[in-house]
Amino acid sequence: MVHGRTFTLSELARSLDAPQHKLIHLCEKGVIAPEFQDAAGRGSSRLFSTRNFLEFAIALRLRSMMTSVAAVGAILLVLRRFELVIQEDLPEFSLPDKLRDPGAPDLRLIVSDGTAIYFSLGGVEPKLFGGIPMDGLESGSQAEPRLVAPAAKQGRSPQTSRNGFGGPEGSRFVRLELSITAIARDLPLL
Amino acid sequence: MAGSFRPINDRDSLSLCARAPHSGATATHHDVARSNDKAVTDLLDHVAAELAAEYVRLMEAAAEADTKQVPSSPPDQKRGSR
Numbered sequence: 001m002v003h004g005r006t007f008t009l010s011e012l013a014r015s016l017d018a019p020q021h022k023l024i025h026l027c028e029k030g031v032i033a034p035e036f037q038d039a040a041g042r043g044s045s046r047l048f049s050t051r052n053f054l055e056f057a058i059a060l061r062l063r064s065m066m067t068s069v070a071a072v073g074a075i076l077l078v079l080r081r082f083e084l085v086i087q088e089d090l091p092e093f094s095l096p097d098k099l100r101d102p103g104a105p106d107l108r109l110i111v112s113d114g115t116a117i118y119f120s121l122g123g124v125e126p127k128l129f130g131g132i133p134m135d136g137l138e139s140g141s142q143a144e145p146r147l148v149a150p151a152a153k154q155g156r157s158p159q160t161s162r163n164g165f166g167g168p169e170g171s172r173f174v175r176l177e178l179s180i181t182a183i184a185r186d187l188p189l190l
Numbered sequence: 191m192a193g194s195f196r197p198i199n200d201r202d203s204l205s206l207c208a209r210a211p212h213s214g215a216t217a218t219h220h221d222v223a224r225s226n227d228k229a230v231t232d233l234l235d236h237v238a239a240e241l242a243a244e245y246v247r248l249m250e251a252a253a254e255a256d257t258k259q260v261p262s263s264p265p266d267q268k269r270g271s272r
Contacts, residue, residue, distance in 0.1 A: 074230075074234055077231075077234050077238075078234050078237050078238045078241070079238075080238075081234065081235055081238030081239070081242075082238040082241050082242050082245070084238075085238055085239050085242035085243075086242045086245060086246060089246060090246070103252050103256075104249075105245055105248040105249065105252075107241075107245070119237065119241050121241065121244050121245060121248060122248065127244055129237050129240050129241045129244070130237055132233060132234065132237060136230060136233075137230065144229070145227075145229050145230050145233045146233075147233065147236075147237075
């Protein structure tokens with residue numbers, strides 16, 4: 001039995017203004033698994049949840065910025081675990097609904113210098129989490145995955161660095177910042 | 191193969207996705223964060239757990255702030271509704 005709102009692939013493609021083959025690619029790569037997998041056999045259709053909707057919206061934006069599939073998969077995996085951990089204490093918590101609440105903390109994603117992924121929470125002085133080393137995510141990587149410390153913890157000051165962008169993580173060359181909260185709020189769910 | 195050039199319709203799309211969680215997913219998941227690699231998964235879990243703890247803390251702080259504001263607002267609301 002299916003609980004909650006469901007979407008077909010064509011509905012999501014239409015809502016996200018994206019060609020279906022891009023969504024299929026994300027499914028085939030295992031980046032996004034349809035939450036409602038009750039369908040089986042010829043002629044049956046798979047159904048996606050509102051969380052899947054958010055995942056597609058995030059993934060498409062990241063892919064449009066040339067973020068690797070492996071990195072997108074890792075980011076979505078963190079979000080899935082994030083939701084599960086919170087649900088242990090607050091069973092009613094669900095994505096994207098709670099991110100759409102007016103008072104919800106601003107959850108952002110930062111890809112720093114193409115080498116590390118951070119999450120940030122909060123407003124004026126956001127708190128950083130990560131950074132997940134991107135080279136450790138690629139298929140066949142032998143690199144030992146260790147969190148990359150943000151600039152402040154490395155003794156560098158991102159605000160005063162001549163080359164920096166001023167972000168808390170201390171990116172020097174390239175900085176990609178994406179508001180997961182804003183994407184969640186922008187989903188046409190009404 | 192002629193079928194490959196057909197316009198993608200809903201049924202085709204969904205059946206392709208349907209393979210992911212069962213057969214193809216085991217192999218292709220290797221592309222996605224090397225989910226078989228326990229060290230990577232542990233790292234992602236660690237980040238998720240820290241993020242979740244901070245998120246809950248911020249929500250509780252916001253709820254507490256709301257509670258403190260409540261005593262002054264009901265009389266105003268009553269006045270406004272009349």
